[in-house]
Amino acid sequence: xxxxxxxxxxxxxxxxxxxxxxxxxxxxxxxxxxxxxxxxxxxxxxxxxxxxxxxxxxxxxxxxxxxxxxxxxxxxxxxxxxxxxxxxxxxxxxxxxxxxxxxxxxxxxxxxxxxxxxxxxxxxxxxxxxxxxxxxxxxxxxxxxxxxxxxxxxxxxxxxxxxxxxxxxxxxxxxxxxxxxxxxxxxxxxxxxxxxxxxxxxxxxxxxxxxxxxxxxxxxxxxxxxxxxxxxxxxxxxxxxxxxxxxxxxxxxxxxxxxxxxxxxxxxxxxxxxxxxxxxxxxxxxxxxxxxxxxxxxxxxxxxxxxxxxxxxxxxxxxxxxxxxxxxxxxxxxxxxxxxxxxxxxxxxxxxxxxxxxxxxxxxxxxxxxxxxxxxxxxxxxxxxxxxxxxxxxxxxxxxxxxxxxxxxxxxxxxxxxxxxxxxxxxxxxxxxxxxxxxxxxxxxxxxxxxxxxxxxxxxxxxxxxxxxxxxxxxxxxxxxxxxxxxxxxxxx
Amino acid sequence: xxxxxxxxxxxxxxxxxxxxxxxxxxxxxxxxxxxxxxxxxxxxxxxxxxxxxxxxxxxxxxxxxxxxxxxxxxxxxxxxxxxxxxxxxxxxxxxxxxxxxxxxxxxxxxxxxxxxxxxxxxxxxxxxxxxxxxxxxxxxxxxxxxxxxxxxxxxxxxxxxxxxxxxxxxxxxxxxxxxxxxxxxxxxxxxxxxxxxxxxxxxxxxxxxxxxxxxxxxxx
Numbered sequence: 001x002x003x004x005x006x007x008x009x010x011x012x013x014x015x016x017x018x019x020x021x022x023x024x025x026x027x028x029x030x031x032x033x034x035x036x037x038x039x040x041x042x043x044x045x046x047x048x049x050x051x052x053x054x055x056x057x058x059x060x061x062x063x064x065x066x067x068x069x070x071x072x073x074x075x076x077x078x079x080x081x082x083x084x085x086x087x088x089x090x091x092x093x094x095x096x097x098x099x100x101x102x103x104x105x106x107x108x109x110x111x112x113x114x115x116x117x118x119x120x121x122x123x124x125x126x127x128x129x130x131x132x133x134x135x136x137x138x139x140x141x142x143x144x145x146x147x148x149x150x151x152x153x154x155x156x157x158x159x160x161x162x163x164x165x166x167x168x169x170x171x172x173x174x175x176x177x178x179x180x181x182x183x184x185x186x187x188x189x190x191x192x193x194x195x196x197x198x199x200x201x202x203x204x205x206x207x208x209x210x211x212x213x214x215x216x217x218x219x220x221x222x223x224x225x226x227x228x229x230x231x232x233x234x235x236x237x238x239x240x241x242x243x244x245x246x247x248x249x250x251x252x253x254x255x256x257x258x259x260x261x262x263x264x265x266x267x268x269x270x271x272x273x274x275x276x277x278x279x280x281x282x283x284x285x286x287x288x289x290x291x292x293x294x295x296x297x298x299x300x301x302x303x304x305x306x307x308x309x310x311x312x313x314x315x316x317x318x319x320x321x322x323x324x325x326x327x328x329x330x331x332x333x334x335x336x337x338x339x340x341x342x343x344x345x346x347x348x349x350x351x352x353x354x355x356x357x358x359x360x361x362x363x364x365x366x367x368x369x370x371x372x373x374x375x376x377x378x379x380x381x382x383x384x385x386x387x388x389x390x391x392x393x394x395x396x397x398x399x400x401x402x403x404x405x406x407x408x409x410x411x412x413x414x415x416x417x418x419x420x421x422x423x424x425x426x427x428x429x430x431x432x433x434x435x436x437x438x439x440x441x442x443x444x445x446x447x448x449x450x451x452x453x454x455x456x457x458x459x460x461x462x463x464x465x466x467x468x469x470x471x472x473x474x475x476x477x478x479x480x481x482x483x484x485x486x487x488x489x490x491x492x493x
Numbered sequence: 494x495x496x497x498x499x500x501x502x503x504x505x506x507x508x509x510x511x512x513x514x515x516x517x518x519x520x521x522x523x524x525x526x527x528x529x530x531x532x533x534x535x536x537x538x539x540x541x542x543x544x545x546x547x548x549x550x551x552x553x554x555x556x557x558x559x560x561x562x563x564x565x566x567x568x569x570x571x572x573x574x575x576x577x578x579x580x581x582x583x584x585x586x587x588x589x590x591x592x593x594x595x596x597x598x599x600x601x602x603x604x605x606x607x608x609x610x611x612x613x614x615x616x617x618x619x620x621x622x623x624x625x626x627x628x629x630x631x632x633x634x635x636x637x638x639x640x641x642x643x644x645x646x647x648x649x650x651x652x653x654x655x656x657x658x659x660x661x662x663x664x665x666x667x668x669x670x671x672x673x674x675x676x677x678x679x680x681x682x683x684x685x686x687x688x689x690x691x692x693x694x695x696x697x698x699x700x701x702x703x704x705x706x707x708x709x710x711x712x713x
Contacts, residue, residue, distance in 0.1 A: 060665075135666035142673040146680050153684075158691050162700040165684055169640055172677050173631065176647050179670070180624075180654065187658040196662060215606075239703040 001046065002061045005039050005071070005126050008032060013119030017112055022093065026086045029115050033075075033082030036122065040075040044068055048485065060197075061130040065485035070262050071129040073339050077254035077346045078122050080460035084350050085118070085247045087457045091357065092245075109154045121147045121251070128259040134182050134196045134266065138175070141227060141263055144256055145171045151251075152244040163236075163243035170236040171227055178223025178263070184216035185270070198266060205273035213271065217280050220267040221287075227260035230287050230321055231294035234314050238298075241310035242362065246353025249306065253313045254346035258338050261320055265490040268324060272491035277327075280491075284325025289418065291318025296422040299429035304362050306352050308433055309345065312388055315426055316341040316396075319403060322419070324490065326406045331487045333402025336475075340395025340468050341388075347464035348384040350457070351377060355437075358451045364433050369442030376453050378438045380461050385434040387468050389427045395471030498538045501531050502619045505653065506596065509619075509626040512646065513592040514585045518577055518638065522566045525642050525649070528623070529558025532653050546664055553671065554652075562645060562678055569682040570638055573689030580635045588629065595625035616657040623650030637688055641681045648674055 012032035019025045049062040063071065092108055108114075124143040131137035145168065153164040186196050187209070194204040201208070226233040241249045264284075271280035295315035302308040316337065323334025354377045359367045371378035390397040400423065407416040475483075508528040515521045533554040536547055569575070581588065599621035606617065627650060630643030655662075662670075688700075 133663070133666060135662045136669065139666065139669035139673055142670075142677070146673065146676050149680055149684070153687070156687075156691075159702055161684070161687055161691055162703055165637065165688065165700060166703075168677075168681055168684060169631070169644070172644055172681075173628075173647060176644070176651060179651055183651070183655050183658050186662070190658075196666075243703070 001039065001043050002063065002130050005036065005043065006061065006123060006130065008036055008039065009119045009123040009126065013116045013123060016116040016119055019112070022089070022111055025112060025115050026089060029082050029118065030086055032119060033079045033122075036126075037075045037079045040072050044072055044482070060133040060136050061127070062132050063130060064132075064489045065482060066262070066265065066489035067129045067131075069335065069482055069486040070258055070338070071126065073258055073342050074122075074125050074129060074255040077251065077342050078125075080343075080346055080350070080464055081118075081247050081251050081254075083460045084250070084353070084457055087454055088245070088247055088353065089114075091454070107156050109150065109156060113150060114154055117147050117150045118247075118251075121151065125255055125259050128262060132198045134185065134198065134201075137263055137266065138179055138182055141178070141224065141260065142172070142175050144259060145175065145227070148248070148252065148256065151248040152240050154245050154248065155243070160243040163239040167236045167240040170233075174226025174233060175223050177226075178220050181216045181219030181221075181223055181267070184212050184219060185267075188212035188216055198270075201270050202273050205270055206275065208270075208274050210274070210276065213274055213276060214279055217267050217271050217276070217283070221264055221280075221283055224260045224263035224267075225287065225321075228257050228264065228321075229260075229291075229314050229317050231291040231314060231318070234291065234294070237314060238307045238310040241313065241349075242304055242306040246349050246356065249309070249352070250346035250349035253310070253349060254342035257313060257317055258342060261317070261324075261338065264321070265324060269489060269491040277491070281325040281327060284321045285415075286325075288318045288320070288322030288325055289415065289422075291315065291321065292419065292422045292426075294318075296425040296429065299426055302429070302433060303364055305355070305364050305367070305433060305437065306349075306362055308364070308430065309348055309352060312426070312430065313341075313345055315422075316345070319400060323399070323403045323406075326403065326410065327492060328406055328409070330403045330406035331490060331492050332483055333399040333406070335483045335486055335490070336395055336402070336471065337399030340399060340471050343464040344384060344387045344394070344396060344468045347380070347461040347468075348388060350461045351380045351384055354453070354457060355381060358453075364437060367437045368440035370438050372442045374451050374453050376455075376458060380458060380465070382434060382438050383465055384461075385430060387465060389430055390423070393472035394468050396468065398472050495538075498535060499615065501535060501538070502615045504531055505619050505649075506615075506622060509596070509622050509646075510589060510592055512626055513588040513629060516579050516585070518570055518575065518579050518636070519567060521579055521639065521642060522563050522570070525645050526559050526563040528646065528649050529562070530555050532649050532656075533558060535653070535656050550664065550667060553668075557671065557675060558645075558649070561675070565678055565682050566638060566641065569641075569685045573638070573685050575636055575638050575685075575689070579639055582633045582635060588633065591629060592622070592626055595629075596622040599625065616653065620650045620653035620657055623647075623653060626650075637681075637685045641678060641685070644681070645674075645678065 009032055012028055016025055016028060043063060048065045048068055089111055121144060124140055124147050127140035128137060131140055149164050149168045152167060153160050182196060189195060189201060189204060189208050192204040192207040194201045229237040241252060268280045271277060292315050295311045298311050319337055320334045323330040356362060358374045358377060370381060387394045387396060390400045404416060404419060407419060505528055508524055511524050512521060515524060533551050537543060537551050599618040602621060603617035624647050627643045627647030630646060631640045
């Protein structure tokens with residue numbers, strides 16, 4: 001099963017480079033995404049593979065509940081993205097982009113390369129969720145960076161190139177630090193012969209050398225934290241998210257950031273098993289809060305609506321880190337938040353693509369009264385705003401509330417106040433953007449053609465939003481059990 | 494053979510200093526390649542019986558770092574019209590002072606780290622100093638190509654660090670890491686080529702259009 005999950009996108013990616021016909025290639029993307037999702041559901045049905053007892057060598061690729069949970073999120077977001085991409089690529093072909101700021105026409109990267117990289121990117125993310133060997137996990141995370149860089153540079157102009165370069169360099173160097181962390185981790189287990197396999201590390205956790213383990217966690221946290229977009233290592237994220245096409249922004253935010261979070265959770269889990277829970281949890285809480293505050297500060301001056309969404313991603317990554325650090329109910333909240341945020345943010349980025357198609361600009365000040373030009377897009381845009389800011393009922397509200405409850409439970413009243421204040425600032429900052437964009441007084445532009453809203457591009461958005469609302473109303477029993485089991489793999493005490 | 498390995502370590506440190514003061518781009522690329530090659534020789538000098546896989550892997554590393562990477566980078570330099578000079582934001586004397594300072598700090602850190610006893614002297618300080626030199630190249634040199642070079646030097650440092658800690662990774666993992674580094678340099682090389690075409694230069698100081706507070710249209 002694991003092999004099929006890895007090989008399917010890999011093979012399809014190779015095939016995408018060979019197919020000449022655009023239509024066939026788009027269908028290949030869609031069918032591969034659907035097949036991958038079915039396989040992921042099948043893996044979910046089979047359940048997590050049994051924990052290795054240590055008598056036989058542990059496999060490098062296998063699924064525990066946590067990996068399975070993130071696999072399903074990744075696969076679901078990718079399915080939506082593939083659905084959206086089919087129409088998106090067709091419309092890009094008909095109507096090549098015009099630079100919204102400099103006003104010149106630019107080219108797009110060849111579609112075969114784009115589709116191929118998209119599928120390879122899925123394979124790399126699948127490998128991240130399946131890795132049981134931390135060296136392999138590292139290699140897979142680095143592979144996601146390299147394979148997504150060409151995706152960001154799909155629209156070939158200066159700004160996307162700048163974003164691609166920053167992304168490549170900052171993430172590669174950041175992840176190199178995670179490799180140092182892996183080496184420290186290997187050194188910590190040298191005496192007990194723990195190696196770098198997750199199962200043996202957890203088995204031998206109490207006998208790991210503590211100072212080295214601390215160093216390992218720090219390096220791994222900084223490395224994968226860079227990739228996850230935690231402040232102050234987040235500088236690449238707003239650029240990459242705002243300059244890449246909507247499909248790619250959605251995948252980066254909805255799938256890739258989670259994969260980096262998974263890397264941190266693995267290290268946290270080992271720390272908890274080794275009795276260093278206070279140390280690693282403290283770091284998670286500190287940088288989680290810092291990310292939320294940073295996002296709140298930067299939200300206020302935003303002029304570009306895709307950059308604004310990127311800062312909202314930094315906020316949610318902060319909430320995930322904070323929740324994981326607080327443990328208990330907050331960890332459950334963080335994991336639920338990972339699912340809800342992925343779906344809501346992917347939907348919002350898709351919608352931002354539609355807004356861009358309708359208005360041909362990313363500047364917030366130039367979009368007013370969207371509901372007159374594209375009523376259904378405007379409705380989705382507004383719905384997305386309420387979902388992402390955590391208005392009940394939504395999975396995000398539940399996640400934010402669980403984190404808050406845990407803060408109060410543990411007696412961190414001041415942190416709770418800061419947390420609530422930052423969330424309030426974020427809500428206001430985003431409302432200041434979303435409300436005028438949707439309802440403001442529309443200034444008629446000369447020679448503007450009427451915009452027909454592509455209904456089939458809205459389907460995945462609406463489906464994702466409904467899922468987020470449902471996650472807030474009632475959680476099915478199997479999902480609750482899965483999240484609880486996943487929390488067990490993520491350092492729940 | 495430990496004396497020989499120690500000589501290599503000293504050599505690696507000297508190459509760090511050379512990277513900090515060299516003004517010629519081509520020489521810089523060759524120095525980084527040389528550093529990769531001598532670091533690749535280290536596992537062969539560990540003494541005792543050398544397994545075939547150690548030998549093969551060392552060969553792969555030396556080939557990649559000594560032949561493929563300099564070739565890719567020199568080609569990127571020529572095709573992007575990068576010029577011959579390394580352009581820096583700080584002067585060379587300051588660079589070398591920073592480098593020496595980093596070495597002193599790494600020696601102190603190396604003596605404090607509770608590592609399993611390393612049998613080659615200075616290996617931990619050398620690796621940390623190399624990583625620092627890589628960061629120095631990335632942050633204080635303006636051309637895109639020197640930033641890739643910095644990434645490679647960091648990688649050299651981490652490789653030496655791995656040797657110092659005796660962390661054995663399975664062959665597959667080592668190969669996957671090596672493949673990643675190779676693809677990284679390859680993709681960055683392509684990106685440099687595009688940057689030179691779009692911007693007519695590869696000065697990363699010009700890559701500053703994307704930010705939060707000041708956008709070009711607001712300045713006007």
